Amino acid sequence: MPKKIIKINHLAKMEGHASFEGKILAGEISEAHIITEEGARLIEGTLVGRHYSEAPTITSRICGICPIVHHLTAVKALEKCFDVRVSSEVVMLRKILELAQVIHSHALHLFFLSLPDFLNYDDTKKMAGRYPNEAQMAIDIRKWATDLCLVIGGRITHPLTNMVGGFRKWPEEENLEKFLDGSGDILEMAQQIAQLFRDLDYPKFKNLGNFIALSDDTEYAIYDGEIKIWETKKNLVKKIFGKQMKGIEASKFVKKIKEIELRNELVKRVNYNGKPFFCGALARININKYLLNEEAAKFLETANIDFPTSNTFYNVLAQAVELIHCVEEIRNLLRELKKINWLDVKNASFKVKAGQGVAAIEAPRGTLYHYYETDKKGYIKNCNIITPTAQFLAKLEDDLSVFLSEFKNLSDIEREKKIKMMIRAFDPCISCATH
Amino acid sequence: MEQQKLKVAMVSLTSCEGCYFSLLDLGNEFLEIADKIDLVKFRLLEEKEHSEIEKYDIVFVEGSPILKSNFDELIDLRLRTKKLIVLGGCAHTGGTYAMRNHTDKKKACKYVYPKTNKKVFNPNILELSKIVKIDGVIPTCPINPREFVRFMSFVLNSLSFRIIERPVCYECQLAQTPCLLKMGLPCFGPMALGGCDAPCPKAGMPCQICRGPMKEVQWENFEKKIKNIIGDEKWEKDFNEILEIFNIKNKIIKSKE
Known part of the structure; x- marks a missing residue:
């Protein structure tokens, strides 16, 4: 019989609804569960039989904070189905869109959802009142990124412009230039916000497990790459990461991960080689930190933390590093785009056919996979969507159970705070997970 | 004399929460509106659970009832608020998730949950006006945050908001x-x-x-x-x-x- 049951109903300040339940046996937490509270939307089930062109529209409705990555991953997977090769300009615009998505999601999570835990505030509005300058910077960074999403994607939430083959409408050149002009200020703000997160007191924690992210030899992978895995158990020799690691194609990797249905729980738990794994900002930094842009890399040096690390609380700091990196990367891409003569840019033409395609893109919270199989008229025969939160939920539960066994003597209130702090450090998106 | 601020709750049923993120995307403009009301329930910004007997002046509801508890919450909110305003496509028309109504929903459920589908609550997706009385709509998937601003400026000046009939x-x-x-x-x-x-x-x-x-x-x-x-x-x-x-x-x- 469990000695003590800890239950936290309706976790706030995160995307989607969930509760926590832990069981302490003889002073040690033996179990920790996240109980998700979103209804089954059956997105994949309803997509079967629909025309392929609807998939980006419908799958973006999975999540209101990261609709762009669903939209883009659907488009990219369908382009694999039909063997479409889009132009480099299309790829650059999509990269900017995805980077901007990461920025606005991270800025919101870092400052408004996670920071109150570190500074001991229940109410975000109160905290923002105490740190008005920083709050304004977080809002300004977010605004810069969401405006960019609007200009390239056509709308911030549930984007519109992307389609198989390219863009329905190209962004206006002079609009893009405005963002390049503003990028210097935004970069400075991102650096200041990041410093705030560097100087926080992170709980000490370690646990075994895998960290999985997209990786590319030439750039910090967000839009494309192969899957790489950092195993905390074997790879304690920290030199073996980045280029030396062996990559796996996304289409092969999805066959190696298992989705497990649970009783009374709508989110399937995902494992790789029978073990839970982490994906998200910390996995990306752990694997790809040597490809960070200049300012982000410099900042990481000053943090004095030995990456790769298995302390998942550092996911918060990793997001702060990415905030800087993504602003720099967008600036680089906007500079590249300045050289382009838009009159020459065209969408790829293609023929709808029977086919299969898997695509993976790094969402703010980790690698998102979409798979589609179409018939010769372009109707969807099969599909699967594996979201980042579904992937790391088992790891979160595992980390929570280990973390809590270290806090046997805390008061209930303090323990509850620690639980919430860890959950929010993972930045779960329950809406995505329960699609 | 300062008027009592309106007690407002912002609630999501099963949804993508995109309508509320659209509001946050307003940035400072949203925070200014939040200052003019008593935003007693908005889980994206606050931890505290307010007492069960709380009465609201306005409750905004986004999303679709797909869990049994979603139905219970909706009915409970209706009993505790003067006005219930539905926000966004799901709440207004049934939205994207209602696509299951046009297909074999049992088959769709079996496709996603091959083993546990029989235990999964799988209702037809209804617009909220079919379940409770509603007092207003801010439509679109996701809502147009400008329309929300217009709505609030009407309400804060004790005027009733109406969408003009034009295409x-x-x-x-x-x-x-x-x-x-x-x-x-x-x-x-x-x-x-x-x-x-x-x-x-x-x-x-x-x-x-x-x-x-x-x-x-x-x-x-x-x-x-x-x-x-x-x-x-x-x-x-x-x-x-x-x-x-x-x-x-x-x-x-x-x-x-």
Whole structure:
């Protein structure tokens, strides 16, 4: 019989609804569960039989904070189905869109959802009142990124412009230039916000497990790459990461991960080689930190933390590093785009056919996979969507159970705070997970 | 003398929460509105659970009831609020998740949950007005945050908010957006209730009428014209498929009668 049951109903300040339940046996937490509270939307089930062109529209409705990555991953997977090769300009615009998505999601999570835990505030509005300058910077960074999403994607939430083959409408050149002009200020703000997160007191924690992210030899992978895995158990020799690691194609990797249905729980738990794994900002930094842009890399040096690390609380700091990196990367891409003569840019033409395609893109919270199989008229025969939160939920539960066994003597209130702090450090998106 | 601020709750049923993120995207403008009201429940910003006996002046509800607890919460909120305003496509029309109503929903559930499907609660997705009395709508998937600002400025001045009956085409023309219908794309703009500021046609995406049709539409005229442009066969297919995306098909047929 469990000695003590800890239950936290309706976790706030995160995307989607969930509760926590832990069981302490003889002073040690033996179990920790996240109980998700979103209804089954059956997105994949309803997509079967629909025309392929609807998939980006419908799958973006999975999540209101990261609709762009669903939209883009659907488009990219369908382009694999039909063997479409889009132009480099299309790829650059999509990269900017995805980077901007990461920025606005991270800025919101870092400052408004996670920071109150570190500074001991229940109410975000109160905290923002105490740190008005920083709050304004977080809002300004977010605004810069969401405006960019609007200009390239056509709308911030549930984007519109992307389609198989390219863009329905190209962004206006002079609009893009405005963002390049503003990028210097935004970069400075991102650096200041990041410093705030560097100087926080992170709980000490370690646990075994895998960290999985997209990786590319030439750039910090967000839009494309192969899957790489950092195993905390074997790879304690920290030199073996980045280029030396062996990559796996996304289409092969999805066959190696298992989705497990649970009783009374709508989110399937995902494992790789029978073990839970982490994906998200910390996995990306752990694997790809040597490809960070200049300012982000410099900042990481000053943090004095030995990456790769298995302390998942550092996911918060990793997001702060990415905030800087993504602003720099967008600036680089906007500079590249300045050289382009838009009159020459065209969408790829293609023929709808029977086919299969898997695509993976790094969402703010980790690698998102979409798979589609179409018939010769372009109707969807099969599909699967594996979201980042579904992937790391088992790891979160595992980390929570280990973390809590270290806090046997805390008061209930303090323990509850620690639980919430860890959950929010993972930045779960329950809406995505329960699609 | 300072007036008592309106007690407002912002609640999501099963949803993507995109309508609330659209509000946060307003940035400072949203925080200014939040200052003028007593925002007693908004889980994206606050941890505290307010007492069960709390009474609200306005409750905004986003999303679809897909869990049993979603239904309970909706009914409970109705009993505790003076006004219940539905926010966004899901709450207003049933939205995207209602696509299961047009297919074999048991089969769809079995596809996603091959082992546990029999235990999964799998209701038809309903617009909220079919479950409780509602006092207002801010439509669109996701809501147009500007429309929310307009709504709040009416409410804060004790005026009642009303959506003006004019089509999405009106807003397209104001913005000088090239007509997609004329290009041969199946755009429902002429029939669709405006107020969204026409983001879709502006982005080259035909209107899929997520806000629903205007009250008095001459459906037959539109159908005749659109068939001329895109052809009979394509029209039949588009009509059936596109109008299912935001669960609008049944609403159109009604206005046709």
